[in-house]
Amino acid sequence: MFTYKLGSLFAGIGGIDLGFLKAGVSTAWANEIDTYCAKTFKSNHSNTNLIVGDICNLNAKDLENIDILAGGFPCQPFSIAGYRKGFEDDRGNLFFQIIRLLKEFKNENRLPKVVFLENVKNLYNHNNGETFKLVREELKELGYHVTEKIINTCEYGNIPQNRERLYIVGFLDEDCFNSFKWPTKTPLTNTLDKIVDWDSDVDKKYYYTESTKCYPLLAENIKNNRSIYQFRRVYIRENKSGVCPTLTANMGMGGHNVPLIKDSKERIRKLTPRECLLLQGFPKDFIIPKDLCDSRVYKQAGNSVSVEVIYRIAKEIVRVLNEKC
Numbered sequence: 609m610f611t612y613k614l615g616s617l618f619a620g621i622g623g624i625d626l627g628f629l630k631a632g633v634s635t636a637w638a639n640e641i642d643t644y645c646a647k648t649f650k651s652n653h654s655n656t657n658l659i660v661g662d663i664c665n666l667n668a669k670d671l672e673n674i675d676i677l678a679g680g681f682p683c684q685p686f687s688i689a690g691y692r693k694g695f696e697d698d699r700g701n702l703f704f705q706i707i708r709l710l711k712e713f714k715n716e717n718r719l720p721k722v723v724f725l726e727n728v729k730n731l732y733n734h735n736n737g738e739t740f741k742l743v744r745e746e747l748k749e750l751g752y753h754v755t756e757k758i759i760n761t762c763e764y765g766n767i768p769q770n771r772e773r774l775y776i777v778g779f780l781d782e783d784c785f786n787s788f789k790w791p792t793k794t795p796l797t798n799t800l801d802k803i804v805d806w807d808s809d810v811d812k813k814y815y816y817t818e819s820t821k822c823y824p825l826l827a828e829n830i831k832n833n834r835s836i837y838q839f840r841r842v843y844i845r846e847n848k849s850g851v852c853p854t855l856t857a858n859m860g861m862g863g864h865n866v867p868l869i870k871d872s873k874e875r876i877r878k879l880t881p882r883e884c885l886l887l888q889g890f891p892k893d894f895i896i897p898k899d900l901c902d903s904r905v906y907k908q909a910g911n912s913v914s915v916e917v918i919y920r921i922a923k924e925i926v927r928v929l930n931e932k933c
């Protein structure tokens with residue numbers, strides 16, 4: 609039996625849901641607009657009530673009671689690579705849909721005890737900190753005591769991916785808030801060698817051959833066997849710290865940004881979508897729907913979260929709720 613229930617907004621493929629599930633929290637309902645994400649979500653969370661559609665059409669009155677509301681709201685407007693438009697961008701405004709739903713819950717006297725949000729780290733400093741100040745104020749006005757931390761997956765999640773993200777936790781109860789502690793750093797024992805298969809053959813579509821236009825550039829730059837490289841528009845960058853560079857949603861667009869390796873047989877290839885999911889901490893048996901093309905899965909993996917980081921935060925939220933609320 610699960611004691612606490614999660615409402616999952618911008619659920620994607622359910623990375624946040626998986627982290628919370630591991631901590632003993634079941635998802636009562638989830639919402640996602642993208643039908644391809646929905647397909648992956650449903651294949652892996654068949655018992656969850658997934659509402660496929662625009663968050664703007666959700667009404668709290670139709671939603672089951674929850675203890676925790678979670679959402680990694682669309683982050684593009686806040687990333688360095690994005691357009692730096694913050695809340696003036698339509699996608700940025702989706703944050704206010706979270707606030708709208710919370711207000712509706714409040715009007716019905718069933719505000720969730722906890723809010724958990726995730727975003728790119730640049731949200732924190734965007735517009736000289738004004739954007740994040742607004743996030744804080746909106747949550748505070750609803751009654752939440754808010755704390756936030758920028759966490760790197762390779763330092764806190766024991767997953768070899770460099771991924772700095774902003775995590776925000778709000779508690780209605782002040783004692784809970786005071787008791788909550790962010791996870792501490794953990795040694796990285798789960799190395800690239802445990803995730804990337806340097807030796808076996810993978811499907812031939814992932815290899816670059818001499819007939820590929822960019823092959824000379826790749827061959828010239830991709831020299832080491834146990835490093836991960838990334839094609840950055842016009843140049844190739846090696847990650848020298850033994851981790852994978854941040855997986856991004858634009859891996860789904862024409863293969864750019866998909867991390868590259870030279871395997872033990874000196875062949876250059878992309879990481880497979882499965883390897884990308886493993887680099888986010890998804891379990892080996894996570895189902896990739898058969899009829900989903902690779903570009904969709906790369907995008908879904910890049911857009912998702914590091915499950916282990918979510919799990920560590922979720923576990924602490926559960927501890928606090930058990931002890932204090």
Ligand SMILES: C[S@@+](CC[C@H](N)C(=O)[O-])C[C@H]1O[C@@H](n2cnc3c(N)ncnc32)[C@H](O)[C@@H]1O
Nearest residue numbers: 618619620621622623624641642662663680912
């Ligand atoms: C950063 S991703 C979150 C991914 C998710 N945390 C996961 O584990 O896969 C943001 C998600 O919000 C969804 N989204 C964007 N606009 C939306 C809207 N208007 N209503 C509902 N979902 C939306 C996108 O399709 C995308 O899957």
